[in-house]
Amino acid sequence: MANPLGKPIGIQLWTVNDALQRDPAATLNKLAKIGFKEVEPAVFAGLAPQQFRRLLDDAGLRCPSTHVQFDLDHLDKAFEDAHVLGASYVVAGSLMGLVVDATKTKLEWQLGMSADEAKRTAEVANRIGEAAKRAGLQFALHNHDREFVDLGNGEAGYDIVLRETDATLVQFEIDCGWMMFAGRNPVDYFKKYPGRIPLIHVKDFQPKQNKDAKPMAEKMRGAELGRGVVDYKPIFAAAKAAGVKHYFSEQEGPFSRMSSLEAARVNYDYLHSLN
Numbered sequence: 329m330a331n332p333l334g335k336p337i338g339i340q341l342w343t344v345n346d347a348l349q350r351d352p353a354a355t356l357n358k359l360a361k362i363g364f365k366e367v368e369p370a371v372f373a374g375l376a377p378q379q380f381r382r383l384l385d386d387a388g389l390r391c392p393s394t395h396v397q398f399d400l401d402h403l404d405k406a407f408e409d410a411h412v413l414g415a416s417y418v419v420a421g422s423l424m425g426l427v428v429d430a431t432k433t434k435l436e437w438q439l440g441m442s443a444d445e446a447k448r449t450a451e452v453a454n455r456i457g458e459a460a461k462r463a464g465l466q467f468a469l470h471n472h473d474r475e476f477v478d479l480g481n482g483e484a485g486y487d488i489v490l491r492e493t494d495a496t497l498v499q500f501e502i503d504c505g506w507m508m509f510a511g512r513n514p515v516d517y518f519k520k521y522p523g524r525i526p527l528i529h530v531k532d533f534q535p536k537q538n539k540d541a542k543p544m545a546e547k548m549r550g551a552e553l554g555r556g557v558v559d560y561k562p563i564f565a566a567a568k569a570a571g572v573k574h575y576f577s578e579q580e581g582p583f584s585r586m587s588s589l590e591a592a593r594v595n596y597d598y599l600h601s602l603n
Contacts, residue, residue, distance in 0.1 A: 332564045332602045333572060336390075338366030339595070340529055340578035344588045348373045352380070356387040358589055362596050368527075368576045369413070370395040370421070377412040384413070392574050393417035393501070393527055395470070398456060400426055407463040417527060417574075418460055419468045419501050423449050440477030440544050441485030449485070450492035457497030468527055469493075470501040473543040476510035484512070490521060499524050503578070504563055505531025505550075510543040514563050518570035526573040530599065531580065532556030550580030552591050553598035564602060575599075 331337050339359060341348055347355040352373040359367065367389050372380040384391055391413040396406040398420060410418045420426075427448045428435055435445055453469055460467040475486035490500070502525050504514045518525060533556050534549040553560070567575070577595040579588070586594070 332560075332575065332599055333568050335574065336365035337363065337596060337599050338368060338392075338574055338576040339364045339592060340368045340370065340395075340576040342370040342395075343577065343579045343595075344592055345371070346583075347587075347589050353383050353386070355589070356383050356389060359592060360387040360389055362593050363600065364389065364577075364592075364596060366390050366392055366574060366576070368393045368395065368419070368574075377409040381413050391415050393419055393468070393576075395419045395421050398423075398426060400430060400452070400455070403456065403459045404463070407460065407465055410465055411463075415465070417466050417468050417499075417501075419470050419527065420453075420456070421470045422472065423452050423456075423469065426452050437474060438544050440474045443479050443485065443488060446475075446485035446488035447492060450489050450498075453489065453493050453498045457494065461497055466499055466526070467497065468499045468501045470529070471503050472506045473510035473548075476507065476512050476543045478542075486512075490517075490524070495524055499526055501525070501527035501529065503529040503531060504560070505529065505533055505558060505578070505580070506548070508558050509533055509536075509548050515566040518563075518566040518572075522570040525567075525570055528567060528572055528575045529578045530560060530575055530595075531578045532558045533580065548580050550582075552579065552585075552594040553577065555594070560602065 394410050394413050394415045396418050398406050430452055431448050457467040476484040502514050507514050532551045532553050534551045535557055579591050
């Protein structure tokens with residue numbers, strides 16, 4: 329109960345993907361020994377979901393949420409994988425590729441999310457969310473920084489997606505680091521959309537080389553939690569009030585100061601110190 333939100337500390341496994349690919353069993357066991365209780369996979373280290381689940385069980389780790397690759401014509405496969413892992417949430421890291429496939433629209437990642445893309449994203453998200461609900465799962469959408477390019481009057485594509493998705497079908501996983509990097513504050517979204525953000529990524533980054541750089545104008549340089557620029561105390565306070573259910577430490581590379589597993593320990597220690 330001394331942990332943030334009074335909930336177990338989780339980790340997005342992409343943080344340690346290099347180690348996970350080399351030795352998934354040893355990596356998961358090391359994370360458990362550090363103190364992590366929950367994980368959120370992005371890939372299964374080349375294993376079948378059933379094999380990966382056995383490794384999680386052996387390490388004593390729970391998987392409440394998983395990022396999956398969605399195929400709009402075969403959504404059941406993603407849902408089956410999530411059920412095998414014991415997850416309740418299925419998350420899309422981005423829907424850009426599916427929007428392109430579904431609408432035959434050419435999009436450029438580096439240009440950011442336009443208003444039209446945001447509306448098309450909401451349509452695809454509602455479609456996946458409805459199918460996920462039928463499968464007994466909750467769909468959530470994760471962000472980077474491209475969703476926060478200013479479209480005028482301070483509105484961003486992310487705001488359109490939130491407004492035009494069905495709250496009963498589509499929830500959100502705020503990547504707090506990417507949002508802060510884009511010049512927005514998660515606290516504002518927690519206050520405006522309580523109950524719609526059950527998941528968060530807890531990420532820090534080094535100071536921008538150009539503090540006024542707009543979204544997509546500069547590459548993020550990751551930092552260990554507490555060693556970058558993001559103050560998570562007010563973010564966790566707002567997250568708790570908004571009903572966040574799970575949080576996952578995640579770090580962007582390159583890991584130049586220490587290995588990814590060493591960074592995972594630093595990140596755990598930082599989160600364990602917050603209450």
